[in-house]
Amino acid sequence: xxxxxxxxxxLVLLVVIFSGWSLIPSIRVFSQxxxxxxxxxxxxxxxxxxxxxxxANKAINLGLDLAGGTHIIVEVMKDQVPExxxxxxxxxxxxxxRNRVDQYGLSEPVIxxxxxxxxxxxxxxxxxxxxxxxxxxxxxLEFKLVVEADQFSPVLKKLDDYLxxxxxxxxxxxxxxxxxAVESVFGRVVEDSxxxxxxxxxxxxxxxxxxxSDSTSDTVxxxxxxxxxxxxxxxxxxxxxxxxxxxxxxxxxxEKDYEQLRNLLETPELRKQIPPTLQFLWxxxxxxxxxxxxxxxxxxxxxxxxxxKYIQDATFNRVSGGINAGDVEVELxxxxxx
Numbered sequence: 001x002x003x004x005x006x007x008x009x010x011l012v013l014l015v016v017i018f019s020g021w022s023l024i025p026s027i028r029v030f031s032q033x034x035x036x037x038x039x040x041x042x043x044x045x046x047x048x049x050x051x052x053x054x055x056a057n058k059a060i061n062l063g064l065d066l067a068g069g070t071h072i073i074v075e076v077m078k079d080q081v082p083e084x085x086x087x088x089x090x091x092x093x094x095x096x097x098r099n100r101v102d103q104y105g106l107s108e109p110v111i112x113x114x115x116x117x118x119x120x121x122x123x124x125x126x127x128x129x130x131x132x133x134x135x136x137x138x139x140x141l142e143f144k145l146v147v148e149a150d151q152f153s154p155v156l157k158k159l160d161d162y163l164x165x166x167x168x169x170x171x172x173x174x175x176x177x178x179x180x181a182v183e184s185v186f187g188r189v190v191e192d193s194x195x196x197x198x199x200x201x202x203x204x205x206x207x208x209x210x211x212x213s214d215s216t217s218d219t220v221x222x223x224x225x226x227x228x229x230x231x232x233x234x235x236x237x238x239x240x241x242x243x244x245x246x247x248x249x250x251x252x253x254x255e256k257d258y259e260q261l262r263n264l265l266e267t268p269e270l271r272k273q274i275p276p277t278l279q280f281l282w283x284x285x286x287x288x289x290x291x292x293x294x295x296x297x298x299x300x301x302x303x304x305x306x307x308x309k310y311i312q313d314a315t316f317n318r319v320s321g322g323i324n325a326g327d328v329e330v331e332l333x334x335x336x337x338x
Contacts, residue, residue, distance in 0.1 A: 025058035051259050061124075069124040070131040076117045094119055097135055141308030144300040147278060152251075152299050155274060156241050162273050163239040240264075245294065247287075252294040255286055261297075277302055310338030 032045040049056035076093050078086050090113060097119055101109045110122040123131050243261060244251045253261055264270060265280055274280065283296035312335040319327045 022058075023060075025055045026060040028052075028055055029059040047259060069122065070126050070128050072121050072123065072128075072131050072135060073114070074119040074121065074135060076119065078117055090117065090119070096139075097121060100134055100137075139308075141311070142304035143306045144302075144304050147299045147301060151278070155278065155299060156244075158273050159240040159270065160238045162270070167239060244297070245289075245292075247289055247294055247296055250296050250298065252283075252289065252296045255293040255295055258282070258295050306338060310334050310336055312338075 029045065029049060032048045034043050034045045074093070074097065076090055078089060081089050094111065094113055098109075098111050101111065101121070101123065109124065110120075112120050114120045121131075121135065123134075126134065240261075243253060243257050245254065246252075262282065279300055279302045281298045281300050283298070286293050286295050288294075312333045314330060314332050316328055316330045319325055319329050
């Protein structure tokens with residue numbers, strides 16, 4: 001009897017330990033603040049979920065009954081749509097609402113058609129105001145030009161020069177309380193850059209040292225020190241550019257660095273270094289480049305060349321031949337000045 005009780009106790013302990021371990025991702029996600037005063041995409045919980053997709057996928061999805069939320073009904077005004085486009089306007093509106101909701105990774109959203117002109121959405125974890133902003137916002141299509149390389153390089157140099165000066169101030173600062181927003185963010189970027197650079201150097205030199213004799217160990221150590229020093233000098237002189245990588249004809253940022261650099265570019269001090277006629281814009285999609293996950297970074301002219309009001313119609317189809325076979329192709333027809 002004692003032996004049976006012993007196995008039962010061990011089994012119960014294993015179940016309790018496994019249950020606790022399974023709850024860790026949920027605790028990490030829901031312990032993040034969800035500040036209502038900030039836009040939804042900038043709240044700490046949403047930022048954490050984007051930065052840690054594996055953890056977010058393992059967290060428990062709280063439905064409308066547990067997380068609270070909003071039941072919202074959207075009416076499609078068919079009488080304001082050209083008659084020849086009314087046959088599928090509800091389906092297109094449903095797809096637009098679903099895409100807007102999906103990009104925020106809400107827990108188990110329920111989005112369905114109701115009748116011939118209404119869409120019903122149950123959104124867990126969103127209050128009424130957030131729901132109205134998310135679903136009811138008017139989309140604005142703008143066509144903006146990407147700047148040429150001869151305009152991109154001076155902006156990067158200006159950012160590098162500014163952050164190099166900030167790094168000098170950061171190294172000489174006595175207290176973190178005196179740091180500005182850009183310095184506090186940049187401090188983490190510098191630490192991560194130095195750590196990754198030194199880890200790479202240690203790995204390379206560690207493998208190399210196994211191939212050399214004891215008589216050359218001093219030479220290897222000297223080479224390692226010189227390599228570390230060169231990397232530190234490069235990061236010091238180009239603290240922003242050092243985090244970028246070439247992606248085709250564009251530049252990109254590794255997904256693990258995305259949140260830090262995005263926060264850095266949004267600080268008031270750094271925005272002042274960017275010419276008012278230009279703006280940075282991140283790609284929405286994350287793409288694979290070799291073994292890295294990368295998000296592209298564009299520098300655009302702030303003034304749009306044209307807006308969506310000059311588009312008369314837009315259709316899509318799939319490319320049937322060539323190297324792009326199967327890709328979606330969008331065809332636009334313009335009106336007026338377009």
